[in-house]
Amino acid sequence: MSGGVSMQEYLLQGSVLDSSCETLLHRLRGLSDNVDTGPEAFVDQEMVYILRGSQTPPVMLRARRALDQPDSLPWQLRYVGTAEAGIGDKSRSTLVRTCIDVATSDNVTTFLTDMGFRLDHECVVKGYLFTKGCIKVTVSKIFRVTVPGNTENLEPLSLSHLVELSVVSPSGQDEVADTMKLFAEQLKPIVQLEKVDHRRLQQV
Amino acid sequence: MGVTCVSQWPVPDGKSGQQAVEMLQRRLEATGATKAGSFCVDCETYMSGQSITPSKTAHVMHSTGHPLTCFAIMDSGTCLVADSNFDQLMTKLKGFYAPRKGAKIEVKGPRYEYVDFIVKIGTVTTGPTASSRGILVEVEYTPCVVPNDCWSLLTEFMGTFMGDNKPAIPQVLASKQDGIYSPTDTILQYLEHFNNYRKSTGNK
């Protein structure tokens, strides 16, 4: 039971200006599986917790909950590893990183604090979710929480929507990366979905 | 999930644990209970490294009653209910929390059903040698969810096969009173007993 298959996330990221967002949503609605039901809207609160140590590198965990239907959905606790080696490798068309998703009870924030984690930052994510086969597409707006813990007072972070194309699958299934690349091609030129080197962004 | 009471069953002098379990089984069968499978509850203990002060302990427990769930309890008493891949997450924290050697404790045994009652008789074992520590008896009354309502009913039932050794009301149940019983409460009872066993072996 504890062994489990390790899961990996294949990720492409990009952004779209708010003014063009409607066009993108329209195109995605046509391309995705949920044509008849329309996209799934979501409002999530994400809290990022960090556990720092003197010798070991810090560990970051993301706790996420749905603000629009707080009682029916469990909290999600997510661990995301660093991107796999070969980010500059042209043969790999997407970013690949290990990821663990755990559904938990609502006391996860208390639990993390008890474990020694500290809240690093939090944000509110509002957007739409599309699916196409195993591919998950989110178009979301990131909001800054002005008063800590208060999800009513929000400020948008930028005038763009974040677009993420991701597949979570057991490791070693590199063919999904090509499928994703093909799907991303269909969204051009509204949005350029690319593998983004997070380390480079961090250094800047 | 009904109200549950987990209690320690003393092994009489001059008898092996196995004999005590068999006697209990015979008595239970005499009341008309039928055997329905087996059960297992296990607990792994993680200790924090030097990077976290003060040092903390985390217990990760699984139960066959909830095969896809993992219970994580901090020494502060916070109990997180999570998906079973929480175990994978713990491995990502190995720089901070490491499993305590030989501290794995497990209770295993047959499961009985009698009308709306479920009785589990388990032998407690610890460490890699799986040495026997004692016997735990779990009695659950499935239709009722309020501990205060059915405690006297539960004791009456326990008296039928445990005789004078029936337990006093466990701390967890007493503090619940008119609250609604949850699976976490059963796990906390097990943890309390496991800790007692550890303490007693530590003293020896």
Place this chain on the structure above:
Amino acid sequence: MADIEGNLKTISKAIQTTQRLRGSVGRVFSQLRDGMEGGETVAERSKAFLDQLRENLLAVNKEYDELEKLSGAVTKQSDQLPTGSSGLLSLDPVQDKTPLYGQLLQSYKWSNKVHEHAGYTAQLLNQNSLKRSSMMTGLSTKRRKPQSTSHSLPGQYVDAVVANLQRHFPNMNITMTRPFGQSAVLQIGLGRTLQAIVVLRGLLIDRVVVKGFQENVTQEDGKLDIWSKSQFRVFEKISDHATAATLHYQHPIHPDLALQTFLTWLNSYTTLFTATCNRCGRHLQDGLPPTWRDFRTTDPYHENCRQ
């Protein structure tokens, strides 16, 4: 049928005759075994012996004649079987593979039993006065008895009655839906002990299902599940008792009163797990708490403890 019976009689007579024949033959041999006895001279003895032997042999002869006559009278067994032509299945040589005949006999036996029991039940029920159907009142001798209309009341009236009941039982959480058109379904939450689904026809209680507090009462499609039983034995038992109670509290003129008294009775189950049996003073009997509530006093009893 008659010739079968006659045949049977002849056969049983023949069996009796055969038994007698065996007796007489036995006597001949036992006499022979014993040899000559009694009498003084040899001549006397042998004469007596011979007389005896002749007598015995005559008896044998007579019985034998009779048997022969009877055997002539036995007619051939007719083909008719009690199970009709399906009885011919017994002639199937591959009986081991298709145990049809055995099953047929078994079901024949069972259907006979059911028939018999149904007969008794009908007899018993005819003596009972618990009749709700308006159809029956037409048949009864008291023709002036008012026709019950409680099954066909306007929806607004039912709404008002239910709203009133809600006020009357503050600890009950009553929600009403009409999933099947006119008929209302009440979903009643009773504290944190149980929940009941009451299907109404007008104000007449049509069906009661009792389930546990945390049990699922909706089907997969989100509709109220009024058919499935509770997964707990306690609530199954209470469902049975509640169904009996609906009959007991039935009132032809004041159906709202009937519903109210029924709910009063149901309300007493808040103490299901805490109360002990009024008779034996214990919580459990056969693993169940006191599931019976007296109709007049609402006192708790075990099913077997009630008067």
Place this chain on the structure above:
Amino acid sequence: MQQREEKQLEAGLDALIVRVKDLRDSIHAFLMKLEHEHQTLQWTSVLDSFALLSGQLSTLQKLVMKEKMPSLQNLIFLPLVLSPDSDPQLETTTEGRVPVFSHEVVPDYLRTKFEPEVESREKTLTTQSERLTPEAAQKQIQQLNNLCDKLLNKLNAASEDWDSEVSASQGSTPASSLADTSALIAAVSFGKGLKPSRTPSQSGPDTPQSQPSPQASQAGPAPGKAPSTIKTNIRSGASSHPYQR
């Protein structure tokens, strides 16, 4: 001299026969293909067959034009005997196509000119075309050219319009901004710009050098002051989009 010419002729004929045989084989194969595979036949394979045939024909032509080839026009082919009886040798060489070398078939096979009927028709056509004056012909040619030019112009204009429309829709308002992409990804990856306490700074994407490292959690201003920080950030963030109306 005579002998050399004779040899040359023989060699030339042999070569011709080989080429013609090749041509015949490929025609044969093509016919077979048409007859037996006409249901599954792909146009590409038909095209292949035609290409092969035209290639073979042109090599045959080249061969005839060759210098070494004695001028065949100067030679005469004279049928000496015509017979109504079937000739087995002829039949085998022609693969059963010509069983008899009789007066019926000879004119068809040995013909070097068109049939008289066809010839006369051709003659009428030529005279007809000759009757047309050069001026009239010139006029007609010009008319056709004019028509073609007009059509071309129209098509070109339409395609230009189309292209400019597409490029206008794409070019005038870019749908995404690279700076925003980086800012958003940095925010969701390591909380850049989301942390509650941080020193006030200029816009993130514009002056990245002044951005504090996300790891360095500095003691920021009092929480009450935080909103003002964010406001300035928003304004500067908006000004960093030149495309925004």
